[in-house]
Amino acid sequence: MTDKKPQVQIQQERTYPRFDLGQRWEHGLLVISATVLMLTGLPQKFRDLSWSQYLLSTPHRLEIFQQIHHIAALVLILEALYHIGKAIYQLSKRKLSAEFFPTMQDVKDAGHMLQYLFFLRKDKPKYGKYNFEQKVTYWVVFLGFLLMIISGLIIWFPIFFTDYLPGGIIPAAKLMHSTEAMVATIFILIWHFYHVHIERLNLSIFTGRLSEKEMKVYHSREYERLNRKSSKEINKPGDRK
Amino acid sequence: MIRIHPFIKIAGLATLLLILGVSIHPVKAAPTSQVPTAQKALINPDDSACLACHQNPNFNITIGIQQKETLSLFVDPSKFQHSVHGEIGISCIGCHEGFKPEAGHGMVYGSHRELTLRMNTICANCHQKQSDQEKDSVHAAARAAGKLEAAICTDCHTAHEVQRLKDPKTGQLFPTTRIWIPLTCQKCHSTIYEKYRNSVHGIALTDGNNPDVPTCIDCHGVHIIEDPTTAKFRLDSPMLCAKCHTNPAIMDKYGISTQVLNTYVADFHGTTVTIFEKLSPDSVTNKPVCYDCHGVHDITNVNDPQKGLTIKQNLLKKCQRCHPNANTNFPDAWLSHYIPSPQKYPIVYYINLFYTFFIPGILLPMAVLVLMDFGRAMVNKFTKPHSKKKIFYHTSDGEDHHE
Numbered sequence: 001m002t003d004k005k006p007q008v009q010i011q012q013e014r015t016y017p018r019f020d021l022g023q024r025w026e027h028g029l030l031v032i033s034a035t036v037l038m039l040t041g042l043p044q045k046f047r048d049l050s051w052s053q054y055l056l057s058t059p060h061r062l063e064i065f066q067q068i069h070h071i072a073a074l075v076l077i078l079e080a081l082y083h084i085g086k087a088i089y090q091l092s093k094r095k096l097s098a099e100f101f102p103t104m105q106d107v108k109d110a111g112h113m114l115q116y117l118f119f120l121r122k123d124k125p126k127y128g129k130y131n132f133e134q135k136v137t138y139w140v141v142f143l144g145f146l147l148m149i150i151s152g153l154i155i156w157f158p159i160f161f162t163d164y165l166p167g168g169i170i171p172a173a174k175l176m177h178s179t180e181a182m183v184a185t186i187f188i189l190i191w192h193f194y195h196v197h198i199e200r201l202n203l204s205i206f207t208g209r210l211s212e213k214e215m216k217v218y219h220s221r222e223y224e225r226l227n228r229k230s231s232k233e234i235n236k237p238g239d240r241k
Numbered sequence: 242m243i244r245i246h247p248f249i250k251i252a253g254l255a256t257l258l259l260i261l262g263v264s265i266h267p268v269k270a271a272p273t274s275q276v277p278t279a280q281k282a283l284i285n286p287d288d289s290a291c292l293a294c295h296q297n298p299n300f301n302i303t304i305g306i307q308q309k310e311t312l313s314l315f316v317d318p319s320k321f322q323h324s325v326h327g328e329i330g331i332s333c334i335g336c337h338e339g340f341k342p343e344a345g346h347g348m349v350y351g352s353h354r355e356l357t358l359r360m361n362t363i364c365a366n367c368h369q370k371q372s373d374q375e376k377d378s379v380h381a382a383a384r385a386a387g388k389l390e391a392a393i394c395t396d397c398h399t400a401h402e403v404q405r406l407k408d409p410k411t412g413q414l415f416p417t418t419r420i421w422i423p424l425t426c427q428k429c430h431s432t433i434y435e436k437y438r439n440s441v442h443g444i445a446l447t448d449g450n451n452p453d454v455p456t457c458i459d460c461h462g463v464h465i466i467e468d469p470t471t472a473k474f475r476l477d478s479p480m481l482c483a484k485c486h487t488n489p490a491i492m493d494k495y496g497i498s499t500q501v502l503n504t505y506v507a508d509f510h511g512t513t514v515t516i517f518e519k520l521s522p523d524s525v526t527n528k529p530v531c532y533d534c535h536g537v538h539d540i541t542n543v544n545d546p547q548k549g550l551t552i553k554q555n556l557l558k559k560c561q562r563c564h565p566n567a568n569t570n571f572p573d574a575w576l577s578h579y580i581p582s583p584q585k586y587p588i589v590y591y592i593n594l595f596y597t598f599f600i601p602g603i604l605l606p607m608a609v610l611v612l613m614d615f616g617r618a619m620v621n622k623f624t625k626p627h628s629k630k631k632i633f634y635h636t637s638d639g640e641d642h643h644e
Contacts, residue, residue, distance in 0.1 A: 044512075047512045047515075047516060053516050053519060053520055054520065056513075056516055057516060057517070057519075057520035057521050058517070058520070058521045058524055059517065059521075059524050059525070059526055062513065116617065117610065117613040117614060117617055118613075119617070119620075158564075158571070158574055159564055159566050159567055159568075159571065162567070162568060162570040162571045162573075162574060163568055163570070165570065166570055166573055167570045167571050167572060167573025167574040167575075168573050168574070168586050168588050168589065169574075169588065170573075170574030171508075171574060171575075171576050171581070171586065171589045172586075172588040172589045172592055174509070175589055175592050175593060175596075176592050179592075179593075179596040179600075180596075182600070183596070183599070183600060183603075183604065186600075186604050187604065187607070190604070190607060190608050190611055191607050191611065194611045194614070194615070195611075198615065199614060199615070199618065
């Protein structure tokens with residue numbers, strides 16, 4: 001499938017694989033389930049507002065909201081299990097890419113970027129395959145959703161969890177669930193949406209590929225590294241994790 | 242323009258003032274008279290004709306279809322004299338107007354109750370407001386459904402020994418009235434009275450004559466007594482308790498928290514109940530309200546060594562009514578009306594503390610970085626000389642790249 005893509009392009013510009021089909025599907029599921037979870041969860045949090053009271057005004061409506069929330073939660077949990085399971089499998093085969101782990105280079109890049117933002121430097125840092133901003137996005141979402149899933153399960157099955165844990169974890173999980181939801185929502189809206197929609201429209205999570213131009217500008221270190229190899233190697237799907 | 246003579250002006254002003262004075266004067270004068278004119282007409286000191294028969298304690302007749310019901314027609318004149326109506330001098334025919342003088346007064350009735358119900362309409366002649374309120378009450382509904390024993394005016398107030406219940410100066414119930422009310426309701430609702438009598442409120446009222454605790458009508462209303470078994474009453478009930486329990490003037494005396502409503506509303510059950518109460522007040526819900534845990538009439542002090550809810554086992558039993566598999570850890574899932582603090586529910590407190598700093602501490606700088614990034618991109622876009630584009634990589638947003 002991936003081999004066909006370059007032929008579609010009329011210009012001679014090359015594209016570089018960034019996300020494989022599985023990763024694009026994962027992102028799609030995440031977008032859908034997280035959106036549904038936020039839309040059905042936020043009215044439950046903002047119970048003081050008239051619109052959320054209207055949405056939850058009868059026992060029947062409340063039940064529908066909870067059921068939709070639970071179904072979307074199951075989708076998210078399955079996706080999270082697949083994601084972690086795949087990582088463990090790749091780790092066991094020693095095929096897990098280390099590219100998405102934070103490194104010292106990311107700290108340096110962040111410092112560099114800060115200097116650029118304060119007009120102390122004219123150039124932006126030269127990034128690898130994933131820049132520090134993208135790594136922050138990944139890890140905040142990963143850890144945030146992990147917290148959401150754990151705290152959500154605790155308030156979904158309070159009887160089961162209090163068999164093993166003190167009762168105080170229920171209100172703690174409830175507080176964490178609703179507050180972390182706010183953190184995740186605000187984070188995605190300001191950080192993620194800015195970087196993929198406003199700073200530049202980056203659709204690689206849907207198309208799976210980045211253009212040569214984008215690679216040169218935004219991932220120049222990765223571009224240079226790839227161009228030191230032969231072009232055959234670049235298009236090999238196994239290059240990515 | 243017509244010129245008006247100054248004398249006419251003065252005369253006109255004087256007339257106006259006179260009319261004004263006359264119209265104001267009676268309004269001021271009215272409250273000073275002791276007995277309203279409407280009631281004065283009822284006063285007839287000559288009750289002797291009536292009492293000739295009715296002051297005999299053995300004046301009984303048998304009534305009913307089988308003539309098995311004995312009806313006492315005795316009226317104790319001394320007791321009537323001490324009733325609120327006797328005090329202001331209302332005579333027999335003030336209420337019993339238009340009765341025929343012959344024996345039986347021309348009345349036809351099948352039973353004592355039927356007679357009482359018919360006579361009950363008399364009260365409305367003066368007490369229209371109370372009568373109208375009573376028509377919307379649970380008692381009126383029960384009577385309409387055929388339960389004729391449901392209370393009417395005289396069942397609570399008596400017919401000839403009606404007592405003054407409110408202090409006319411303050412408009413408040415007399416302390417004795419507050420104790421009298423449960424005893425009155427008890428005539429029919431005896432099992433409920435027993436529960437109330439031994440509740441934290443009932444003991445304080447009956448034994449301590451405490452004016453702060455609720456008597457029956459404080460929750461159930463007076464005359465317009467609502468059906469307490471409806472879904473609406475259930476959803477409204479937390480606000481009923483909150484009337485006193487959020488009032489620091491009352492609660493501070495007993496060291497009871499006034500945060501009980503806030504803390505209830507902040508939790509799952511309370512949130513749901515308050516939203517339903519506001520938007521679908523007739524919804525049937527099993528979400529607990531105050532009385533599901535604290536008791537309906539048998540409300541006990543939470544520190545009671547036997548029944549108090551601070552004893553975990555007692556609270557667990559309440560939880561298990563809806564969560565049958567709950568174990569001993571489960572009741573702690575409810576914050577027991579506490580606002581989390583380092584002492585009470587420290588996990589919740591510290592998570593809250595963490596996010597209080599985390600949200601502005603992390604998300605605000607992120608927002609600032611995003612704005613700075615946007616600002617820098619804008620600056621680049623509008624200040625970059627065109628010629629440089631040839632030297633550097635051409636990019637869509639006009640950023641340069643040194644090589």
